[in-house]
Amino acid sequence: xxxxxxxxxxxxxxxxxxxxxxxxxxxxxxxxxxxxxxxxxxxxxxxxxxxxxxxxxxxxxxxxxxxxxxxxxxxxxxxxxxxxxxxxxxxxxxxxxxxxxxxxxxxxxxxxxxxxxxxxxxxxxxxxxxxxxxxxxxxxxxxxxxxxxxxxxxxxxxxxxxxxxxxxxxxxxxxxxxxxxxxxxxxxxxxxxxxxxxxxxxxxxxxxxxxxxxxxxxxxxxxxxxxx
Amino acid sequence: xxxxxxxxxxxxxxxxxxxxxxxxxxxxxxxxxxxxxxxxxxxxxxxxxxxxxxxxxxxxxxxxxxxxxxxxxxxxxxxxxxxxxxxxxxxxxxxxxxxxxxxxxxxxxxxxxxxxxxxxxxxxxxxxxxxxxxxxxxxxxxxxxxxxxxxxxxxxxxxxxxxxxxxxxxxxxxxxxxxxxxxxxxxxxxxxxxxxxxxxxxxxxxxxxxxx
Numbered sequence: 239x240x241x242x243x244x245x246x247x248x249x250x251x252x253x254x255x256x257x258x259x260x261x262x263x264x265x266x267x268x269x270x271x272x273x274x275x276x277x278x279x280x281x282x283x284x285x286x287x288x289x290x291x292x293x294x295x296x297x298x299x300x301x302x303x304x305x306x307x308x309x310x311x312x313x314x315x316x317x318x319x320x321x322x323x324x325x326x327x328x329x330x331x332x333x334x335x336x337x338x339x340x341x342x343x344x345x346x347x348x349x350x351x352x353x354x355x356x357x358x359x360x361x362x363x364x365x366x367x368x369x370x371x372x373x374x375x376x377x378x379x380x381x382x383x384x385x386x387x388x389x390x391x392x393x394x395x396x397x398x399x400x401x402x403x404x405x406x407x408x409x410x411x412x413x414x415x416x417x418x419x420x421x422x423x424x425x426x427x428x429x430x431x432x433x434x435x436x437x438x439x440x441x442x443x444x445x446x447x448x449x450x451x452x453x454x455x456x457x458x459x460x461x462x463x464x465x466x
Numbered sequence: 467x468x469x470x471x472x473x474x475x476x477x478x479x480x481x482x483x484x485x486x487x488x489x490x491x492x493x494x495x496x497x498x499x500x501x502x503x504x505x506x507x508x509x510x511x512x513x514x515x516x517x518x519x520x521x522x523x524x525x526x527x528x529x530x531x532x533x534x535x536x537x538x539x540x541x542x543x544x545x546x547x548x549x550x551x552x553x554x555x556x557x558x559x560x561x562x563x564x565x566x567x568x569x570x571x572x573x574x575x576x577x578x579x580x581x582x583x584x585x586x587x588x589x590x591x592x593x594x595x596x597x598x599x600x601x602x603x604x605x606x607x608x609x610x611x612x613x614x615x616x617x618x619x620x621x622x623x624x625x626x627x628x629x630x631x632x633x634x635x636x637x638x639x640x641x642x643x644x645x646x647x648x649x650x651x652x653x654x655x656x657x658x659x660x661x662x663x664x665x666x667x668x669x670x671x672x673x674x675x676x677x678x
């Protein structure tokens with residue numbers, strides 16, 4: 239083993255991770271014959287000991303109690319919110335089903351000219367209710383803070399450009415809308431088309447999911463670059 | 467009947483999803499330590515580590531269905547989430563605060579108002595304590611890619627495979643990053659020890675010139 243080969247495995251040696259007995263013997267033989275490499279090995283072993291001391295010093299380190307208290311409170315709230323949500327969703331689906339049945343009945347009347355159930359022929363299968371009514375009614379109050387003058391919440395929601403296929407403007411479960419300042423390259427990386435003449439930075443509102451994924455964006459204003 | 471403390475991670479997750487607060491508490495107590503320490507060593511501040519730990523478990527509460535047990539254990543999933551949140555913080559803070567070392571791209575942000583430096587454990591041996599403090603500073607000054615490898619493999623004692631799973635890169639990359647990080651650390655610690663050696667040499671009784 240030469241010095242270059244030795245230095246490739248030096249940290250494995252110092253961490254007691256060797257590629258095999260042959261390599262270990264070869265490395266140790268080299269260290270015996272090369273003072274510089276021997277010194278480096280001692281230094282690497284000292285580093286291992288120092289890092290283990292640091293790890294040991296922090297081994298029992300943990301988040302303080304208020305973090306647990308806050309999380310348990312959030313857990314309780316989330317669970318009660320989920321229970322309420324399940325009830326709301328169930329109610330919503332019942333409404334959708336009722337609307338679907340009503341729509342089907344109306345359709346039968348319109349197509350046959352007879353009230354449903356009185357036609358001699360079998361009634362047609364009910365058609366799907368309009369897409370909008372199939373959507374669960376989600377918490378839309380988030381949009382209220384992001385409307386501009388004269389804009390409705392629905393218009394504000396529609397103004398966002400989706401960045402993720404999962405984005406559903408009618409259903410914002412968790413996550414947040416944050417105001418961000420983005421440079422032109424950052425905007426382009428998000429896949430948002432930018433006019434050739436747009437310079438400076440973009441102030442935007444971004445919908446971010448709970449795990450940090452950007453879901454949608456809309457421009458608030460452009461800030462012109464400060465050219466000196 | 468099995469108590470929450472004796473149940474498997476998947477059972478605890480299932481119970482947590484069903485709203486069992488005790489199961490969530492047990493899960494939190496089992497896993498918050500590694501998440502908190504990872505954030506502490508990466509961010510260099512207890513305030514940041516607390517925030518990140520809280521955010522990670524909030525996400526678990528709200529989006530627990532996203533965890534896929536076939537892709538790894540919950541611990542590595544949560545550390546991966548902490549990493550994601552920290553990187554976003556670093557990106558944001560980069561525009562606001564200076565790095566502790568001007569030559570360290572992607573390094574930890576310098577302490578800013580509201581940030582508290584990592585508290586050192588009361589020293590039993592002042593020399594040893596000082597040494598550990600130096601090592602901590604050296605780790606914090608590493609570029610983020612290298613610091614992650616050191617924190618995961620050296621301080622949290624994860625395997626290369628586990629670290630690779632968290633960082634989403636091949637095992638070979640972890641090994642080479644760790645080697646590079648250790649080389650940088652060794653150099654930094656050598657530099658940090660130099661002034662101390664010079665000082666102790668200066669403090670030792672000097673032999674007057676021409677005494678012989």
